[in-house]
Amino acid sequence: MEAMVSPTQTTTVPLIEAHGLTKHYDGFSLEGVDLTVAEGEVVGFIGQNGAGKSTTIKALLGLFPIDGGEARVLGCPSKDLSRSAGAARKEEIGVVFDTVSLPEHLKIADVGRIYARAYRTWDARRFQRLTAAYGLDATKTVKGLSRGMGMKLSLACALSHQARLLILDEATAGLDPMARDEILDELRSFVAEPGHAILMSSHITSDLERIADRIVCIDAGRIVFDLPRDVITDEMGIARCRVADLERIADSGIIPEGALRYLRHDYGIDLLVPDRFAFAENFPQIPVDRMTIDDYMSLILKGGVR
Known part of the structure; x- marks a missing residue:
């Protein structure tokens, strides 16, 4: 029997949807990447250098x-x-790579004139407002x-042709804190518009903590976690333990067996805690x-498990 859908129920098609994305190079492979970005979402895409972020983005764009x-x-x-069949959709995608992909001899005014010929939806007034x-x-x-100024120019271009989707690869790299604040405000305004979404690769995870809805991490060409940002930053915690504390916590069963993840340091042990509030109630003497996002990525990628 087919499922009934109520008149008020809506089905949203993801703006980005990838399943089993695979690409092999000498010395590196993208292995079965699954990734979705829904309407109204900002998805932060993280990972170490060479993990596969840029390769995934270029695969999504058909490059x-x-x-x-x-x-x-x-x-x-x-x-x-990358074919004529996709030309109309390309008009609705704003892309910023980690390097400025414009001829060096062009003046900024010339860039606006060239984009006006490339995009039917080019908004010259918006471009002038943003560049100013x-x-x-x-x-x-x-x-x-x-x-930093080159990144600002690329962002101004991406935001000036009525895109529905922004795909940003290290777009805030090289910007000072005040400039990043301006850009993040602009991105919040963009994603608040109906039908819009953002996929944002960044090493500056503090930016993602302020703007992202979900965090997707890739390592060695594989997705290692895909979680709501507030699960990481609001629910989880790091317990600062001694060896004896770790044994007591393991014996307590508060963290499921096989899910106890930790990092050893000279000064002690950092322990991943799924619920920092429940942990604090059970172990009030252990700081949590x-x-x-950086903490969680380090624990997942480098931490031991017992």
């Missing part, structure tokens, strides 16, 4: 043929995004921009701190 799996962006198969707000002089050339 090279994949060896297995499938991906769709805004309902369009990724393989079609970001402190970008229209007469300056791309070559004369610092890395709030978890950060």
